Amino acid sequence: MMKPNLVKSLSRHHKLTLFSFHTNTNAHNIGKFHTFNHLPSATPTHANVVKSGLSNDTFTTNNLINSYLKLLKIDHAHKLFDEMSHPNVVSWSLLMAGYVRQGQPNIALCLFHQMQGTLVMPNEFTFSTLINACSILANLETGRRIHALVEVFGYRSDLVVCSSLIDMYGKCNRVDEAQMIFDFMWVRNVVSWTSMITTYSQNGQGHLALQLFREFNHIRMNKPNHFMLCSAVTACASLGRLGSGKITHGVVIRLGHDASDVVASALVDMYAKCGCVTYSDKVFRRIVNPSVVPYTSMIVGAAKYGLGTLSLRLFQEMVDRRIKPNSITFVGVLHLFNSMNEKYGVMPDARHYTCIVDMLGRVGRIDEAYQLAQSVQVGSEDDALLWGTLLSASRLHGRVDIAIEASNRVIESNQQVAAAYVTLSNTYALAGDWENAHNLRSEMKRTGVYKEPGSSWIEIKDSTYLFHAGDLSKCSQKRELLSLLRELEGRMKERGHVGVTTGLVFVDVEEEAKEEIVSLHSEKLALAFGLLNTPKGITIIIMKNLRMCRDCHEAFKLISDIVEREFVVRDVNRFHHFKNGSCTCGDFW
């Protein structure tokens, strides 16, 4: 391998020698690079060097830097750069992009800082690289500063710069700002459309993502590529829209993108989230070398539908195939919590502890859950999740004492405050302490804390039906619902579910006054039901609060038996937490 410093020093001090050096030695090395690294344009061509070597030192060195970067030798590249007497904007941009690609976007930003101390002016390449760095870091503050410079230097209409800006704002959860850029663009291409669709999709705006996706297809400027299709499929997944998901799957196949592993992974996840684990499996089995991502989707999907054995089998299969599970995989297989660090070297963090608290809490081991929550040091951002989880478990098991403590911790975190109030109030109500329940409600009213009502929806044929929690007023068949529930209870008893409580529990607190919570088994798993008629007169039941629980699955199967029809159930109490920010939406409890 040639020594860059040698090339450099020769080029600086012995310019005449440079010619012969490159002619003889470097030509040989070019051949080597080519052969060993399969990077056709990784090295400067002989012609480039000859043409510019004597007169343009910067150009030559840039070519060498570029070669080193393509060979992932960033240290060599940086060294060359440091030795340059006149690095230009290309030299700077090259190095910044190299660091971003290498996973060190912070260094790229530092380099820009250094660059600002020189007379070299940034160009559109520099900006798109820097914006990309901010996007990866989800560093909104710096992103905005660079955006300002984009305006100052007159690159606001550059297509690539705008696409990066959309992406950056999207990754920082600033949908409005991303949309502003998109709306003001004069020229757009597939990438800019994809950036916008992805921004919607990743920020809980699946409807807008699908709307924009449809619009793109409607104007027929171009066919969607695998990037765009991925985001569209993800949007369907987040909405639980099986119908749209199937249509998008059709588009994927027609456009020949079904061989893309990433698209296939998105499809696997979409079907799992829409409740069709069978379809997930079909798509999954077509992936020749599935990565940890589709495996995780399958494992989590199976676990959510109570198919614990399948979930664990998939996990075992994954491990057997030497695919390394990551921290997300473990969220789906918490049973293996203890082997996380020992066997796989993944340190459990706040998210995993929250899941354990959830698991202990659900089965009624509240005190252990409480102890664990207390012992874990998590960042303040994760506090709401951790203590909110404990709070809902306390409500489930009527532990007013822990509920008070947990809700205080949630309120202190300043996130999900309204939900904490409601849950605490409901805990009081369930314990028969109506006075405190009402006091809390009045307190909320007085201080203007408002809780968004939770909702569920179900997709049947081409229509989506929406229900609000507890709102059975539009349900014309309340009586049928009740008799159906009785039947369910009876059948569950037949299958050996002892300790089934009969009847309905009314939680009488204002908005949720009419919410009926049905205790279906000894662990007081509360399932709220909605009911509707399909055009064909078939009864469909919607279950709220479906969780990872064997009994849920049992109930689910029973309902399937009764309605004898494929249907989709969505877990509506979902909690969004976006990749790069602390933005939350949806209804956690």
Add this chain to the structure above:
DNA sequence: CTAGGGTTAG
């Protein structure tokens, strides 16, 4: 000679 989009969780 330099730049931009995608998949897994809670």
